[in-house]
Structures are given as structure tokens and as C-alpha cells.
Amino acid sequence: MPHTVEWKVSLYLFEEEGTTKARVVLNTGTTELTGHGAARRNPTDMDVPEIGDELAAGRAMQDLGRQLVDVAERDIQGVAAPPTGRSARPETGWPLPDETQGG
Incomplete structure (x- = not known):
């Protein structure tokens, strides 16, 4: 079944006294997540704002991506079968059936 959605992402950059801060906001239409990041220039380095x-x-x-994966893992846990004992927290995706039980 085809599934198409549009998520909006806004990225804001602020620079002050050699420190650049970023805020990225993801709006899925039902959820909004915000990621934060910073970079500090060494005073001896050339000033290259880019x-x-x-x-x-x-x-x-990266912060936003980590949050999004955390949300997905919680959602998976809410709809998936109980853990099989191999891992209490799968990296990503649906848990694999236990091959020793013919699943």
C-alpha cells in the first residue's frame, strides 16, 4: 500500500563570540522534535563561519536523528511481541523471530 507524507524541517543558526549554535525542528504533523548542536572556534583558528x-x-x-530513532524504538516496543531474550532493545526495525522456535 503506497504511503506518502511530508515532514517539515527548519534549521536555525546563531553565531555569537566564536560559538555557533544550531536548532533543527522537525514537524511531522502530529509530532514536533527539536535537535540542538554547537560549534566553538578555537581563538587561534581562522574565522570561517561556514x-x-x-x-x-x-x-x-545528529541529536534530532537520535531522538527520532528513540521514538521509533518506543513505538516498536508498543506494537511488537515481547523481547526474545537476545536483546532488550533492538537497534532498529522489527524484532526478528526466534529461529530456534521455527518462527
């Missing part, structure tokens, strides 16, 4: 933007934005997106 590098601070890239680092801070990347870190904010």
Missing part, C-alpha cells in the same frame, strides 16, 4: 555552521547544524541533526 565551518561553524556545518558543524553546529550537523550536530543538531
Whole structure:
């Protein structure tokens, strides 16, 4: 069955005194998550704002990605069968059937 949705992402960058901060907001229409990241320039380094933007934005997106995976794992636990004993918390995806039980 085809499934198409649009999620909106907004990225905000702020720079002040050698520190760049980023905030990324994901709006799925039903949920909103916010990731944060920062980058600090060493005072002896050349001032290249794009590098601070890239680092801070990347870190904010990593934070957001971690939150999104955490939400998905909680959702999986809410609809999946109990853990089989191999791992109390699967990395991603649905738990695999226990092959020793013919599943």
C-alpha cells in the first residue's frame, strides 16, 4: 500500500563570540522534535563561519536523528511481541523471530 507524507524541517543558526549554535525542528504533523548542536572556534583558528555552521547544524541533526530513532524504538516496543531474550532493545526495525522456535 503506497504511503506518502511530508515532514517539515527548519534549521536555525546563531553565531555569537566564536560559538555557533544550531536548532533543527522537525514537524511531522502530529509530532514536533527539536535537535540542538554547537560549534566553538578555537581563538587561534581562522574565522570561517561556514565551518561553524556545518558543524553546529550537523550536530543538531545528529541529536534530532537520535531522538527520532528513540521514538521509533518506543513505538516498536508498543506494537511488537515481547523481547526474545537476545536483546532488550533492538537497534532498529522489527524484532526478528526466534529461529530456534521455527518462527
